Amino acid sequence: MMDYQLTLPTLLERARRWFPEQQIVSNLPEGIHRYTFRDFYGRVCRLMNVLRGLGVRPGDRVATFAWNHFRHMELYYAVPALGAVLHTLNIRLAPQQLEYIVNNAEDTTIFADADLAPQLVPLLGRIPSVQSFVIMGAADPAATGLAPVLDYETLMADAAEDAEFPEIGEREACMLCYTSGTTGNPKGVLYSHRSQVLQCLIGGMTDNFQFTEGDVMLAIAPMFHVNGWGIPFLCAMLGARPVLPGATLDSATLVRLIREEGVTFTNGVPTIWTGVLDYLREHGGDLGRLERVLIGGAPVPLELIDAYRRDYGVALRQAWGMTETAPPGRPLVYTRSMQALPEAEKLAFLRKSATVGPCEEIKVVDELGVELPWDDTAMGELLVRGVGMAAGYFNNPEASQAFADGWLHTGDVVSVDPHGNYRIRDRAKDLIKSGGEWISSVALENAIMSCAGVAEAAVVARPDHRWDERPVAFVVLRGDAAPTEPEDIIAHIAPEFAKWQLPGPEDIRFVEALPKTSVGKFDKKVLRTQV
C-alpha cells in the first residue's frame, strides 16, 4: 500500500482543489470579512514565507494570542505546513500562567491580536525564547508596547505567494495546547498531524454530527481551546463554510450571525446557550437555518436541551472531551436504532453525554482498577485510549507518568449504559463523600437548574464533623424569578434523591454570579474556598 501520510497540508490541498469557491467568514470590528478557500490558500503560502523569513524552523513553537478569525486560521495551516508547532495561548489566563506556559513551550514568536496585546506587556523581559511579536489588525503595532514588534499585513504584503511544502511525517507535531490547569501548573498537549486528520475523518461520519460540505459552522468555541474543537480542520476537509465570530460573543451578535450567515451548526459551553435563550425570549425571532449545537465543557441542563428543541427546532448535543482527547466531541448521536425507540426513551438518552467513535476505546474502573459492568448504574473512573488521545504532556515527564498503562485516566466519574453510551456523573474530585456514601455534585446541579427561576447552580463539598462531607449549593436566580426560598428548591428536587443526599436549607446559598474558569466552566476551586 502507498505510504500516504495523514498530514494537515493534505487538508489544505483538498480545500484548494475541491472547494476553492467556499467562503471563510470572519466577524471583525470593521465588519464582516469574506474570502474564499482559494484566497486562503494563497495567503497561507505567503504566511509560510513570512514565517521562514522570521527564522521559524521545523519543530519550533509559534504562539498565537488571538480571537477566532481568518488570520488565526491562516496560522493554523501555515505553521504546521512548515513542520513547526502552532501553540495557541489561552487569552483568559493570568500573566503568571502565561509566563509559565510560554517558557515551558519555548515559543519563538507570538502572533497577537492588537486588542489583546496589552495583556502580554507584563511578560516582557520574562519570556527569553520569544524573539518577536507579530500584531494582527493594528493601526500602529508599536503602540501596543510590545517589542520587537512587527505588523502581520505588512509582512504578508512583502511575501511571495509561491511556497514550498516540505515533506512531513504524520507522527510529527502540529499543534500545542495547555490544559486550563485546575490542578497545579498547566500541562501541554502536543498533537500530531495524524491525530488531527483522523479526528476529522471520525468527525465527518454520519454516525456523528452528519457534517457535510453544505454546513455553515459558527465556531464559537475559541481557537485557543483544544484546536477550536477541530472546526478549522474539519471545514477544509469537508469544504464546509467556517464563520469565525472574532471578539464579539454577546448573544445579540451570535444570533445575528446565525441568522444572516445561514449557520447550520455551532458549538460552545452551556453558559453561551443559556444567554442566547434569554436573549431570544426577550427579543423574539428564530435561529434561521441552525440545526445542531455541540456543547461541551460542562453538563448541559435537560431544560436547556428541551427548550431549544421545542421552541427553535435546534438539537443541542452534549459531548465529552478534554484537552488530552482533542478535539473534544464524541457526542451522543441518535443512530437509526435509537430513533426508532419511543419518545420517552429517546429523551432519556439526552441525559447521556457521549458515545464512542471508531478507533477509540473506553473502560470504566473502580478504585482498585477493576473494570465495571455497562449497566447504566455502576460508577467509576473513565479511562480512554485511541487515535486522538495524548500519551503524555509536553516537556513534563513527571505529569506524563499518568499515562504509564497506555490509558488516559480522565478523572471523570461515569456510568455506561448497555448501548455503550456514557454519562458523566462527576469529576472524581467533585464527588461528595457523606457518611461513607457518594453524592454526585453534577446530579444535584442538574436538578437544581431544572427549578423554575434558577439560572445556574454549582455544588461543592464542605467539611462536616459528623458526615465527613456535606453538599453546598451556590444558586444564581434569573432576574425575573419569583421570590424563591431554599426550602422551595429542596422540595422541588427531593423526589430525585435520597434524603441524606439533599443539602440542608442552610447549605443553599443564593449568589449574584458564579466564578468561572478561563474556558467558562464553574470554578469549583474558588467556591471551595468559600465553604
Next chain:
Amino acid sequence: MMDYQLTLPTLLERARRWFPEQQIVSNLPEGIHRYTFRDFYGRVCRLMNVLRGLGVRPGDRVATFAWNHFRHMELYYAVPALGAVLHTLNIRLAPQQLEYIVNNAEDTTIFADADLAPQLVPLLGRIPSVQSFVIMGAADPAATGLAPVLDYETLMADAAEDAEFPEIGEREACMLCYTSGTTGNPKGVLYSHRSQVLQCLIGGMTDNFQFTEGDVMLAIAPMFHVNGWGIPFLCAMLGARPVLPGATLDSATLVRLIREEGVTFTNGVPTIWTGVLDYLREHGGDLGRLERVLIGGAPVPLELIDAYRRDYGVALRQAWGMTETAPPGRPLVYTRSMQALPEAEKLAFLRKSATVGPCEEIKVVDELGVELPWDDTAMGELLVRGVGMAAGYFNNPEASQAFADGWLHTGDVVSVDPHGNYRIRDRAKDLIKSGGEWISSVALENAIMSCAGVAEAAVVARPDHRWDERPVAFVVLRGDAAPTEPEDIIAHIAPEFAKWQLPGPEDIRFVEALPKTSVGKFDKKVLRTQV
C-alpha cells in the same frame, strides 16, 4: 499522542463491545442463517485457534474459495487477527489461472465451499504450497475429491473459544486479492490493516453513502472481489447488519431478501440491476426499504438510474474503483450544494461516476504526462494516490514498476468537471482512434443502451484501412423489443455524436448475449477476436 494502531481486530472488538446484538444474516441452501456479532466474535476466536492448530503463522497466506456467507466473514476476521493474510480466490477463474494465483501467493490452506470444491480438483498435484483443504457446508468433505481434506464445523467444534490476539502493526498485510487479469497474468494486491480501516472511516462519512448503524447491507458484490467492496469491515465498524446472499443470486432471490430483511443498501455490477428491473416489471411489487445501491465495475446506463429512481425511489450511484484501490467506492454523492441545483443539472451529475474522498488525490494527464484542466472536456489518463491505494503487486517486481512515480496509473480515460467529479470516458485501451481523432466506446455504449428495446451494448474497434480504426457495436435486444434495424439505432444516437464517430449500419451487430468476464464486465478481449 498514543500510538493506536489502525487494525482489523479493533473493528471486531468494536462490534463485540458496542453492537453485540446486531445480526449477521446469511442465505444458505438450507434456509436463512442468523446469529449476532456476539456469536460471531466467539466463533472468530474459535477459528483463530483452528488456524493455529493448522500451523498458520503470521504472514502466511490462507485462501478462500467461497460465496458470501457467515463462515467466509469469520475467515475475514480470524486470519488477519493472527497476523496472517486472507487470500480470496475468484471462483469464476479457469483452473490454469487459479493454479498461477495459488502458486504466486504460496497459499498454505484453502477454505472452500462444498459446492465449489470440484473446481479445485484439477489443481491437485500442481499447488505444492497447499497443505490442506477445509470444506465449508459439506455433508461428507471426503466426497469432494480433495485431499488432505478437513471439515470446517468439526474443527470449530473441537476448538476453544478463548483466543489470544497478537499485537499487529497497522502496516502489516491482512488481505490479498488478484486482479481479474485483462492483460497478462493476474496481479496480486496486498492490503494493509491501515488501508482497510481508513477506507472504512472514509466510507462512513456523511459526504459518501451516509452509512449508519441502522443500515441493512445486502452484500451482492462477491467477497472474493476486492474484499467484498469493504462491506464486511464497514458493518462491524458501524454496527450495521450484513445480509450475505450465498450462492443464490437470481433476481427473484435478491428481491425476496431485499424485502424480507429490510435491506436499505446494496451493491453490485450493472447487469445484476438490469436483471432485477426486468424481474420487477414482470412480477410487480416494490423494493421495500431499499434506498441506495452502489454500482461498480462498468458504466451504468442513465436509463437504469432513472428507472429505479422514478419507479422504486431507489438511488443507484456509480462508483469508480479497481482492485488496486480497494475497496472501490468513491461514488458521486450529492453534497448539499449540489442538491440545491436545478433538477436538470442534478441529473447531469449522474453521468459522472465518482468524486474523491479525503486522504486521496487524483491527477489527469495527457500522453506526455502534462496535467489537464478540470473543465469537464479534456480527456486524459486518471492517476490516483492515497491511503487505500496499492503501491505495487505482490511477488511481482516487474509489474510493480508501474507505480514508480508514486501514482497509480489507472489506464482509465476520464474528464473532470470544475467540482472535481470525474467521468470515466473509456479504458485507455478501449478508446477508438479514427482518422487521428478519438471515439469513446463508453459514450457509444451508453447512447445505444438508451434506445428502446436495447438490453446491452458493447463497442470495440475494428481495424480499418482508411481510418485506422472504426467502432463496431455488439447489441443485445430485449425479448420483448419491437423489430429493430441498425438504422434505427444510428438515428437514435446521431444527435449526440459527430457524424464520423457513428458506426455504419454494417458495424451494428445484433447478438444473443455478450461475453462477460469473471466479475461481470463485458469481455472486450473476446469481442475483439470477432471483428
